[in-house]
Amino acid sequence: MALVSTVAGPDQGGPVRSGGPWSWRAPAWRMWPTRVVGFWRSSLSFRTVALTVVLSTVAVTVIGTLISVTIGTSLYDQRREQVEAESVRATLLAQNIFDSATATEDANQVELDALQNEAQTAILGSTSSPGGTSIAILRTPGQNSPQTIQNIASPDFPDSVISPALREAVAADDGRLSMQSVSLPPTSLGGGSPGIAVGSTLQVPTAGQYELYLVYDLSDAQATLDLMQRTLGIGSLALVLLIGAITYLVVRLVVGPIRTAAETSQKIAAGHLEERIPEKGQDVVATLGRSFNGMADAMQRQISQLAELSRVQQRFVSDVSHELRTPLTTIRLAGDVLYDQRTSFTPSAARTAELLHTQVDRFELLLADLLEISRFDAGAVELETEPVTVVRLVEDGVDEFGPLAAESGSVVSVVARGGYFEAEIDPRRLRRILRNLLGNAIEHGEGRPIEVEVDSDATAVAVAVRDNGVGMSPADAARVFDRFWRADPSRKRTIGGTGLGLAISLEDAALHGGRLEVWSEPGSGSRFVVTLPRVAGGRIEGSPLPVVPPDRRGETTVPVTGEPWSGSVPAVEAPGASTPWTPSSERGTDDD
Template sequence: MSGSGGVALRSAVLRRQATRAGRSLSGLGLAVRRAAGRSRRRWRQSLQLRVVTTTMLLGLVVVTVLGSVLHSQIARGLEEARITNAQYEALALTAEAQTQWQASTSSSVDELNQAARDIMTRILSAAGPESTRYVVMSRSAGNDSDVVLASLQSGALGLSVVSPDLREAVAADPSTQQVQLTQVRLDGRELPAVVVGSVVQVPTAGPYDLYFIFPMEQEVETMGLIGQAFVVAGVILTLLVGAVAVVVTRQVVDPVRRAGEVAQRLSAGRLNERMPAKGEDDLALLATSFNNMADSLQSQIRQLEGLSAVQQRFVSDVSHELRTPLTTIRMAVDVIHAGREGFADTTMARSTELLAGELDRFEALLADLLEISRFDAGAAALDVEPVDLRGTVGKVVAAAAPLAERRGSTITVHAPAEAAEVDVDERRVERILRNLVVNAVEHGEGRPVDVHVGVSADAVAVVVEDHGVGLRPGDAANVFTRFWRADPARARTTGGTGLGLSISLEDARLHNGWLQAWGEPGLGSRFRLTLPRRSGGTLHSSPLPLSPRDL
């Protein structure tokens, strides 16, 4: 039991450690994504950042290319200089060695080997201790003398460094100095080296090849220093280019930013905002033109506001003034309409019915105009209370049932089982839904009308869908315009005023809600009302799709 308990304990500890590690990795990934998101937003929002970064990158590319070209040219120059110096030095040392061989009196093999070592030591010491070179002496390929001397090398680099191609070249033309570039390994480093080959005549022993190896250590160190200097200079130059770009772009971006800030304040209604205009350059011209445009817009807006105020006052005054004579006319029409059965002339009776119907439409239009004037004056207010929209939809559908029956349409409600409770002014919401349902029946061409109710955590939506004529492209943006009609030639059959959808849109906006339209010819149309569940809330999405394609 104790053993199994220990295993279980270790397993639990390992699981906890794995869980903590997973959480740490998840937190790290989330932090990285957030940082990347902030960087992307900063990149998209800052013109100065993009210009400075692009300038620095282009400057870095130019400095890199230029530095590479200069570096390669300097390296080529040092290489050519080293080869030339090596040739002259090897030529002098070869002549010195030949002179010493000619003055030598050695005859035996041992004496000749000792003389070779002495000559190698003397020619190495003749150039001074600061000169780094290696000497190799080996029997020439064409030497047929019976006296064979040992091959000599002065240090770590020996005959293995000399390539077969160089040895063949020396053997083919002994009278000419042969040069070759190669790579050698010295003190654990790979270094380029110049190998110069010549031939000396050894008394009794015949021709021997003499190779001088010059490692380019100093040149490599020089190029390393030059490369470091180029890197440091490139970084400094790139930073300087970036600093210059910051200064230059600031002179351009700052006025543009100020123009953007002034434009935002203008769009917020602060029409007296202007840009500071100094100097005579292009930016000053931009500021002057911007200010002139703002002056013109301010003048036109004030003119339009004056005209709108006059129009609103006119509509309000006319609507109120018409109510008194309209009341009198209504009383007279009601009396005449009530006695129409006693008219001997059927034409007179029919005219009375038409008069009563048109008076109803006139009263509805007058009521809508008064409501519009309240919206324009900012006097509309909400009487908010908790309402289950399923009941409101039911009342609207029941009221529209006689009209739907006359038009040959059926209205079907699709509501969820859960309550669609929302804080609204039920009178206004009922008016919105009534306008939508009546319009759907009128334009549905006798086809079914569907009313969908959707609920989410933050919003409630109602979609009224018909399958009639639909909307042409662009009509969805115009259906809420006052007195707008999709087909001006089509006769009205239900006595609409042309203001229903406009008032509905204003009612939806009072609730911080959305009223949207979708339609296509032959596919019908859909109107969606979306309301926040709590008064004063903000909408981010709707529980129901606007178009059938989103289903």
């Protein structure tokens, strides 16, 4: 039973096939990290501004934190000194009030209560804390005295801030102040604020020892610190944004000329040799522009000279090839006459006639190849396609080279898994490709077996020719399609060759819209694969046959795909010239 994974469609609400028109797509926000990374890698301006903003933010944060901590500590120390001075003054004032009393053991309770109220009033009058002060006079626990006064506290005195530890410290430090930082409880106006609780002892005649507690509200200092921190934060943010904006403007000024140089170089690489960088000023950027333009002028002159030389060479090859056809025809006729009558000649004369016949054949082949290359260079070639059975063409080609293969000791086998249908191919060009591939395989196969494979798929048909001979190094394989190039020029050749066979084969394959590829390894032979579309003008997605032989899969040798020379470059105006010229180059060929 087949299992089909389903997901809900975005609009229909029902299941749909996974991968169908309503398949699940990642939310857009998940793509932002990838986009930011891509932008980071591709934009120098973005990287510079981002790094500057990040480093500026870190620096401003560190400096702002240090400033905030320093100011906060300074405000606290200042208020602590003020609180300590006021607390000492209030304690001495209250003690003086109690000491000036004439209370005795016979004094009544009313007199003590009056002294207490007088002391409370004097203490409140002696403090001038901006945040306000609350007081409390509490009897020290564990005393026996003939009289007592009632514990009193301001209406807003926060009992919760007087901790047992503070009371113990006050009771133990007779005559000295004890201070503690506290957090005042929340009020109806807002959250709690910081404060300082100060405790000291008072000696009340006939009533014993009492504890004086003063609680100072530091909300004003906290408000000042909050205002400073907000101002510092807003200023820091504005400074970072300003630094980022200034960096962006500076980067644009610096990177702009570099971007212009990059764009100009890309245009020059694309063939627009007349592009130049604007030259402004006398700074290093202007020097770069002048140097770049001077280099571009030199390159344009060099390219124009080389292109003109290439054009002259192409015309020379074409003209010579055509001009040699007439005398070669005369030589051919004379040679044929001599060759037919060689039996009546002396042995040396007969041998001369045979050599003349052979070399004329080779000369004709070279001339035909040169003419064909000149047609490709001029863009004067056309396909003449017709329905062709590829397997039959391959079998005919193998039969044609049968005697030569038998002479070299090689056995040619054909394995046709496909290609029995009729494909729209130019048979003359495919035969030429097969002749070149089979000829190379026999020439370099060292008398070992040669395998020819044919296969096809819905869009393409492929033919592979594999020999098991000397093979080629990666450097040689990369140049195997260059014109007139030979891997080993000193090697003895049995079937001649012009050095143009694979170049022409590559152009023939490209003319069909196909490709020619090669795999080779020293001591293991070579494998050439030509892939052509089944329909004229069709496109091929891949080859039915692999380039790397099945017995060599997983090795590091990389196959080479031939790149045909297009023969067309946009016309440009050479410096100082009055007519446009078309540069040319050479690509191409084999080790025939």
